[in-house]
Each structure stands twice: as C-alpha cells, then as structure tokens.
Amino acid sequence: MRFRPIYILFIFICLFSSCKDDKASAGGSILEKDDQIWVYADTFPISSSLIKVDSIISLPDSFLLGEMSSSYGTLHADILTQFACPLGFVYPSNATVDSICLCMAYRSWFGDGNTPMGINAYEIDLDEFDYARSYATNIDPQQYVSSASPQLLAHEKVVVASIKTDSVYSTANSTYYPVVKARMSDDFTKRFFTIRDFDSQEAFNKVFKGLYIVSQFGSGTVLNIIDINLAVHYSFSYSKNGTDTVVHDVKSFYANSEVRQINCISYKDQDEVFAKLQADVNYNYTISPANIYTRLQFPMAEIQQRINSRIDEKRPYVNMGKVKVDIDMSDDISTRDKWSQPASEMLLIKESAFHRFFTNRELPSDTCALLAEFTKGTDKNGKNEYFYTYDMSALLTNQLRFSNNPDTLNMVLVPVDIITTTNNNTTYIISIKQQQTVSATKTFSAENADKPMDIEVVYSGF
Secondary structure (H helix, E strand, O other), rough: OOHHHHHHHHHHHHHHHHOOOOOOOEEOOOOOOOOEEEEEEEEEEOEEEEEOOOOEEEOOOOEEEEEEEEEEEEEEEEEEOOOOOOOOOOOOOOOOEEEEEEEEEEHHHHOOOOOEEEEEEEEOOOOOOOOOOOEEEOOOHHHHOOOOOOEEEHHHHHHOOOOOOOOOEEOOEEEEEEEEEEEEEEEHHHHOOOOOOOHHHHHHHHHOEEEEEEEEEEOOOEEEEEEEEEEEEEEEEEEEOOOOEEEEEEEEEOOOOOEEEEEEEEOOOOHHHHHHHHHHHOOEEEEOOOOEEEEEEHHHHHHHHHHHHHHHHHHHEEEEEEEEEEEEEOOHHOOOOHHHOOOOOEEEEEHHHHHEEEEEEEOOOOOOEEEEEEEEEEEOOOOOEEEEEOHHHHHHHHOOOOOOOOOOEEEEEEEEEEEEEEEEOEEEEEEEEEOOOOOOEEEEEOOOOOOOOOOEEEEOOO
C-alpha cells in the first residue's frame, strides 16, 4: 500500500503533538531517548552598524569617469588603462598618420546629465602594470603618472552627457551608444604612430604603458563608460593600372580584458558623510562603489549555547535560518536619480572571509557567502515591501560544529555584480565581484523600532 504525502504528514503531526515534555520529539514514544530527534524554533536578535570601505578590487566591465556630489558624499572617478596590442599588425609602408582620437562610449550617466564636465588624458610614464596582479580602486595615480607628463588631448574635452554628439552601434544588443571623441595632441600622434612593437603585448607595453584619463572639472555627472579605444586615422596610396589611389583607414587600440584596467575611485568627504549616516540609528546604508557597507552581527555564543542546551548534546542541524533585510523605499522610486537605486544583487558574507573571497574571485557558498536578489512583495497589510532574504541554515549548521566560535559572528552586506551562464536550462554563476557602478541601498537597521531585524532559526538534534 502506498501512502500519500498528506497521510504521512498527518501521522507526523500526531506523533509530534503527543509529546508531553517541553521537547518536540518525532516518534518519541517509539524511539529510545538517544535515538529521538528534537526539533525547536527560536528567534535571536541581530545588531547592525556601518563600516567604511576605502577601496574594492578594480575589475571593471565598465568605467566610471567624472565627479558627482550627493547626500552620500562626493564621488570622484578617473581611469588608468593599458591598451591591447594588435598582434602582428603592420602599417602599409607608405602610410602617414592623419590624426588619433580617444573614443569613449558610455551606456548611461549618474547625476545631472545637463552639467558640463571637462576631460583630459596623460600618458603613464612611471611604473608599468602587472597583468597578473589585482589592483584596488584607491590606487595612487602619482605612482604611474609623473607631474612632467603633458596633457595629451589637443584641447580639453568638454562633455554634456545628455547631449549626444556622436554614437556607435553595438551589434551585441542592437543599440546605439553615445560616444565622446577627443583629438589627441600632435606630439602624441606623431610619437604613437612610430610605434611598431606589435609582436607581443609585453613589448608594446614597454613603449606605451597606457593612459590616465581624468575628469578635471564639474561635480554633477559621472559617465558609465563601456568602451575605450585609441583610433588611429591614417592614409596610404597604391598604384592600380597606372593610377595612384589614396586609401583612408582606421586602426583601433582597445582597452579590453586582455590588458589591465583600473578605475580610480575616491570620496572627498567620506568621513563626514559616514559620521552623519552612522548617527541615524533607524537605518543602515550600503553605498557603492567603495564607500559604505552594512555589518550584521549575529549572537553566535548565545545561539550555540541555546541550541546545545536544548538538544541534549546531540549533533546540531539547522533546518532554517531566515534573515530578512528590509529596504526603505519611502521615496517614490520613479522620482529617484538612477544612481540612488538599491543594488539588484546583495551578498551577505563573513567579514573574516571578505578580503580572501574577492581577491581569489570565489563564488557564493552556503557556509561563507550568501546571495540575495532585490525582491518586491506584499506585507500583511497589503502594502508593497522590498527586501533581501537569506537562508543561513547551512552556514549556521557548519558554524555550530566549531569548538572555537566567536561570541559574535560579523557578516557584511556587499552590493555585487554577477555574470551567469546557462546550460541545459540551468543558470550558473561564473563570476561575482563587488559592484563597480553606483548604487545606494537604504535598509531598516536591526534596531529600528518598526522593523527590528532578527534571525528565525528552526533546528534539530540527531
């Protein structure tokens, strides 16, 4: 005879409710004490606070360039980048250079798109970048660019993000993106065109280490740049049927994944902003890139002591460890600036593993780092609510079996960018990194009077 699941559940409930002591035991009247399974539920309060983040590892798929002031600080972003060598390329023997342009396509911008900003470029003339090394966003440009390095643009480029003077077509998503084009100086153009070291990237890097692209004025706009290249416009002639023909061509040198690219990011007034936000006991803030994160503190000693005292020294197993982080969306989302939107993906990671995880480019794991998506739902009153939800059951199960648990387990909320792939209708994460673009996530603090934060734990002993 086959039992349907509903009948099995009914039998389990009857056994569960028949227990007369204060322990919930499945099959308690049948099994010996040592073989009984105790099941309990508890709720533990969480504490929260803010931490300053001076830098992140720079692995940009896109670049930030510009300066923007907001209630979360004044973000300034510049770019240090090498350019990929066109391996084996050879200019025609009679080629002459017409001009070289710095071209930067941008997907979007943050802040006020009607505010002008000034851009210039300098050649990297000191240290050379190591492709095998990871660099932080608080890198010091003076280590790579000397004060003697001249401005490389023929004229400082003034950009107004909302005014699209030129564009480029992307075949990847059939979209036109606005492009900033700036003519390089004659001196740079002549020297760059003499470079013929195209046998290897290493040889090319020796004669041209890259560019330092800077925002020199304006504090209202940050561009989100998706492509950077140096376009060499040259011409050459050839004879056909006794007639000389002039050909005009372009060779582009790209800043891509084959070379080292670094976004230099700083906040001019981070300390003042941090002190102001920290004084707000009702809310926490997670601001990217590289500014402020939120720390969640779990009472590990209390959790371990409570669980061990109730399961009679059996092996602990956490069946559920639910943490809900509520997002404050009291402002009308349609009126917010794009940059102030909450992060789409938020990682909850052990603070002790923070540096190792991102340096080694690890992936989320149930015992170290948990990933949650920005979620919209409905509360018990029928009103919209926004949150991240984490299941810490595997992490707590693993943690409870340590003999040297800390009194408090510190974990950090980190906004992240993820790259996925799909195989056999299953989606896998293949890369995760700290968010390189701009976002601002305001969450209810653990001590908020209306929405205090806790962790709901259902656990058992075997």
